[in-house]
Amino acid sequence: MSGHYRAPGEAVALQRRRRSVLGIAVIIALIASVFVGIGLGKPDEAWALKGSDFNPGNIITDENFYDGDALSATQIQQQLDALGANCRANCLKDYSQSTRTLAASSYCDAYTGGSRESAAQIIAKVSIACDISPKVLLVMLEKEQSLVTMNNPPASRFDRAMGYYCPDDPNRPGWCHPDYAGFFNQVYNASHQLQRYAANPNSYNYRPGQWNNILYNPNRACGTQRVFIENKATAALYIYTPYVPNAAALNNLYGVGDACSAYGNRNFWRMFNDWFGSPAAPVAPKGHDPIGKLEGASLVAGKVNLRGWAFDADLPKEQLYIWVTVNGQGKHIRASLARADVARNFPWAGPNHGFNTMLDVPTGTSQVCATARNVGGGNHTSLGCRTVESLSPEPRGAFEGVTVNGTNVSVRGWAFDGDATQPQQVRLTYSGQSATVDAKLARQDVARAHGPAALLSGFNSSFVAPSGSYAVCATAVNQGRGADTALGCRNVTVGTAAPSPSPSEPPPAVGAGMNPQGMFESIRITETGVSANGWAFDGDDPTRPLFMWITVNGQGKHYHASAPRPDVEHAYPHAGPNHGFSAQIPLESGSHRVCATAHNVGGGSHTSLGCRVVVVP
Secondary structure, three states: OOOOOOOOOOOOOHHOOOOOOOHHHHHHHHHHHHHHHHHOOOOOOOOOOOHOOOOOOOOOOHHHHOOOOOOOOHHHHHHHHOOOOOOOOOHHHHHHHOOOOOOOOOOOOOOOOOOOOOOHHHHHHHHHHHHOOOHHHHHHHHHHOOOOOOOOOOHHHHHOOOOOOOOOOOOOOOOOOHOOHHHHHHHHHHHHHHHHHOOOOOOOOOOOOEEEEEEEOOOHHHHEEEEEEHHHHHHHHHHHHHOOOOOHHHHOOOOOHHHHOHHHHHHHHHHHHHOOOOOOOOOOOOOOOOEEEEEEEEEEEEEEOOOOOOOOOOOOOOOOEEEEEEEEEEEEEEEEEEEEHHHHOOOOOEEEEEEEEEEEEEOOEEEEEEEOOOOOOOEEEEEEEEEEOOOOOEOOOOOOEEEOOOOOOEEEEEOOOOOOOOOOEEEEOOOEEEEEEEEEEEHHHHHHHHHHHEEEEEEEEEEEEEEEEEEEEEEEOOOOOEEEEEEEEEEEEOOOOOOOOOOOOOOOOOOOOOOEEEEEEEEEEEEEEEEEEEEEOOOOOOOOOOOEEEOOEEEEEEEEEEEEOOHHHOOOOOOOOEEEEEEEEEEOOOEEEEEEEEEEOOOOOOOOEEEEEEEEE
């Protein structure tokens, strides 16, 4: 239909066949009116093609042309549905026919016929058999007969779908050889012929790797253009449609040029760009697994911020689903955020492949994982897992001491809230009054035990209190989830100068009948199970190492809290350093609840230091 002659074994002499100038002019005008009338749609001006972008020597690369698995049958059907959205009757997107089995040849592998194969299936199977890109075949079906987009095309257009063996004879306009009529015959034989051109590059008038004089129009008076054809694919297009677009055709890409214009190769280049991107762009690898990276998993206000990127080279522009899990329970998110760095490293994939999501996590240690879902060939890709520790939503802390000097009372300790967004506050109550202080002093010892978020957690404040004997109590004020946490009370006598304790005596905060105090600080996954870590001591016998009762899913054993902990000694000088515990617990894979209890000595009761849930991979 674009003013060319094609037949099996087409030779140089056939290309030189003369045609009636009047007949060709009528056909070219008809082609132009068809492409203007069907409303293919001009691209947005921001990215519209320009005729100056057309390279006559490299219309399409060999990699893009001879790429038989560029699209699957499903993807081809999706293209037909989208491009043929305005078709209501007799549409290519709904077309099907029975096909016959064809033996392998020098140019194509065998084709196994089937009953009622759809157009998408036929295109996909022919593309694989003859190694011609289905993108090329879709564009050729459109440029030859408008079959992809036309509403209610007549049966004659299916008969000559690829314009194969349809000579431009003014005495027989629209005639095609009946031996090659029909949609399947046209698609298969045209693909077979395109491979014949590639296998015999010196048997035709237009040859790759050298300069060629190419006609602008069947009317030789319109002249020729000297073109260096860079590859076999471009040579094949010129053999199939032996004209190069002139300046008038390129200056009006979506319309009509002048009397010397021809449009077949212009329209092929324009449609390929509009539908699939540049035909000269590098081809992405096929059959690969997705690639990407889980870049971080950090706690933000009690949730985990999971971030990274991923794409699949089989469909590099598609935004992948990412399967994200917390302790094995998951959901899908899209990797669709703009990532300029990804686009710089993989220009053929584009930028929109990032993900950044917030996930709820339970209190304790959790394993957060991300998997990129495969498209096309290949398998899903695990982007990895991160172990995160979500603290209890309630604040943590310690009321470490109180000192009285006359009516001046000084308090010290630390407190922080794992999901806090503002500085931590500690509420002090005493003799029917209250005051609030900020816990924002640097405490390296607390940060070592509880992570960087706990660094600015210390408080050391003084206030004037009324005379008398009473308790000073401290409470960490909750933020976000959870409730306030009582840090304990200290009995004081205010109104007289307190004597300084002897260096050989413990400070006055220690007294009989106290419960143990301590912290179940962390639980970490090891090669054989988990390590439960923390510290504890009892104020009734502060230097004595305590027994810890550690349970896993209710079953437990004793461990000794006797490891050196200089940070504990720094905070509680009267207790000394040997109060740390690190219980090595062998565990099978799965979810486990680990709890720690400090055993009391002297007066008082045992103290639960809490529980953690851990998932062993």
